[in-house]
Amino acid sequence: MEHSATPLIPDHQLSLDDQISPVVSLDEMIEQNLANLGLPQFIQVILISLLLILESQQTFISVYTDEEPTWHCISNTTTCSSSSDICTLSKSAWAWDRPSDSTIISDWSLECAGSSILSGLPSSCFFIGCLLGGLALSTLGDSSSLGRKKLLFLSCFAMSITALATIFANNIWIYSTLRFVAGFFRAPIMTSVIVLLSEMVSKRWRGQVVIIGFTFFSFGLVSLPAVAYINRGSSWKMLYVWTSIPSIVCCIIIYPFVSESPRWLFIHGHEAEAMAVLKRLASPPNYQSDHGLESCCLSNMPPKAKNVVPKLDLYSSLKDLFNRKWALRRLLTIMALAFGIGVVYFGLLLGVGNLSFNIYLSLAFNGLLDIPAYLLTFILIERWSRKSSILTFCILSGTGSAICAAIGDEQEVLQIGLELASFFSACVAFNVLLVFGTELFPTCVRNSTTSLVRQAINLGAAFSPVLISAGRQNEFLSFGVFGLVVFCFGFFVVFLPETRGVTLCDTLDEQEYFKTGGELR
Template sequence: MANSNYLFFLQIACLIILLSLSPSSAHTKSRKSMAPAPGPAPVSQVDYKGCFSKVYAFGGSYTDTGNAYLMGGFQSFIGKIFSMNPFGSTGHRQCNGRLVIDYLCDALSMPPLSPYKDSSSNFSNGANFAIAGSTALSSDFFSRFNIGSPGSLMWKSNPESFQTQIDWFHKFVAEKECMHNSNMAISTSRSSQNLVETPGLNQVVLPSLSLDETIEQIIGGFGWSLFMQAILVSIPSFFDAQQTFISIYADAEPKWHCSTFDTTCNSSSNICQLPKSAWSWDEPSHNTIISEWGLECASSFITGLPASSFFIGSLIGGFTLATLGDFCLGRKNLLYLSCLIMSVTALMTAFSTNIWMYSSLRFVSGLGRASIITCSLILLTERVGKRWRGQLGMTAFFSYSLGLLSLPAIAYLNRGSSWRHLYLCTSIPAISYNIIAYFFVYESPRWLLMQGRDKEAIAILRRIASIEEDGLCNSYLQQW
């Protein structure tokens, strides 16, 4: 009991000290005790009076003009202290002077900003949504982990989340502004899509309608247009899988058998130690690159060079091409450029004359295919909201699996023929698809909006949207 009384009086003492050292009081005393120092040369000031008709404020105790008090968030005697503020008739501030928002209203020749919870105000000059002690954390976070200040010396309840202020603002717009057809311009950063609290500063970025919400509101459900787009965008992954694993068949070392009754020749013999006349390939000599170019006795470095070149190209392409999609090419252009590079070099590979030319073309092919699966995923998921993002993302992997399964079938149909036919059968359809599908696939509207190409983004959203009213589409997109 003694400890609790001691803690209570200690809190009282701290509160008195804080109130006596408040910024406005200290500023007043310093002005009385110090002679005015010579200031810098006067500069011309811009008069903003009459430029703005409304002010909307968000924040914490530095901005709150009475919301926390009117919500009953303070202990009774603390509320009485704040009501003694000289500006108490226009709200209850957590200081003994004016706030920055008060000076701002003075500079604009506007009356003090009324708190949103003051039902007696008409809010003709705007509203103050700030709540003292607000945090970017959710309100139930404090109760769930038993942290916070309910029942303490000053506070009666847990801190409010900044989301509360956003909800108030949306409700205010719907009830007060939209009913009177008022025009409001809300400036928000395009990149601000989440509440972010800076540690120690309690600083929050307040978003408007997020890009995800905008896309979901316009497109609505998953329609046939989006389904066809998903199919077209996923097909490059099909060809990617074929070119990735084609070396299993084209670069394989074929089986051989003894062609004479020489006792020195048997299936366990080293083929390189046998005379050429003592053995022969089971399949035609042009079946793989090993048999066609006589690489059966070459080092593992030479025989493994094509596959290594392909994956080295993929590694380099992943670093170089990925940045182009974000800054200049866009998702669609990079996807089809990558697929075209891969398929054209695959076609050229069919006409290789030696292992060095073959390996070089495989390197370029790997360089091109590096961004295919990534661009497919991004292009699939950026044109829909969160609801369908997971399902559409899986279509790229499904297409990749189909391409992987199709390769053995193509190789089986080409058994006994040259490895060159395998490259022709996989590259020609890929090139044809690239040329045709490019004109039917839409660019990512998100990327276009971020690049400032709003008209193109709106045109694409109208094509794939499930709504009919163009006015609704414009109303959602005008903020971007």
């Protein structure tokens, strides 16, 4: 059952003078003036989504920079063959197929480092950085003066600068440290994009614009193999150069043209700025109607209503969240679900090098498969419940990944087909999860909770590189484990409320009101 948005102050608490002008809620104001996805809003969606191309490239760049390259025998003796362990061979008996500086493995002679932990260390450090960065920076988009926009661009710019600095690394330890720092600053990007997009449109369009953002993430994933292939004969450092410099330039150019979230501006007392943003974003028919900005906004709202949402100190929003058992239980449940999806989503993408298939085509096929997955998500979020969608595709992804591990490398075409099917299902579940996560919590903590959900995904992703390294000897330790984890953790979704078509709340009190009223249980 869907409830209409409630006024910020109940009518019975207002004096007779206060009730002369009708009081509207912030959600009503957004719905009335941003009901149509006009050109100003669409331009904002595109500009904000462009940053996900940059994030995607830095997230999966290790597929090429950290891969274990192929080699060949250069000795005519019988001691060297394609099935030999190069760690038992003389250095004079074999050579790399490409220049030795094409990946960090060959550049720093890590092929016989022995431990799968060491070869997977840089990728794990990146996702651990994402995890800690999310925990440290998550509330800055809610409670600090940064807001959604400044946090987004600051994070993207710092990530890009750190990626460029990676070219100066001369050993695995410095490299891993820089990857950790890049991951730390990368953490809030996806969260800020999702929240900023969803708060700039009415509830009718919030799911669709988030999917548009995901599509740009896919563009970054598809473009990365092309950049890597062009630089396949160059040093791995050139891949960081060709991805980081455009990112830095993009951040500088786009920043002045992106608007802050009107919801965030309003609840933090920046009413004039919020009004200016709404005027820029509102489509002309809505602006001229009787329900336009001039007739229903803050100028007609009682002074009490303007200050009903107090400014919050840093981390106070999360403290308030943790003090409410229903909210904490909801957060922990969706984080467990996110962990399982994170393991399989990032594990399948980062693990394409373990398949007996061309590594450039493998990642390109996965990236291209993202696009129909987004289109399917675009349809599902309007026609099917969030819970049913996530559970169904978690089961399908887990089953496909486990079978992929069971058949091995002998059936190359079938294996890549199952991997693609498993990734397609994981991608749909991932997309719906991110939309679902933004709808479960109110505006005052939405950036924080969405970020925590993202950090649960990153925690799952941090385990993936180690499993992938171990899976080079035993595929069950990679694809098999991925399948089991997402299959089991997917069932956590049954403990969460359905959110399709519900009103976005702005405060925890308002969310609790709807919860007790039966909208969210």
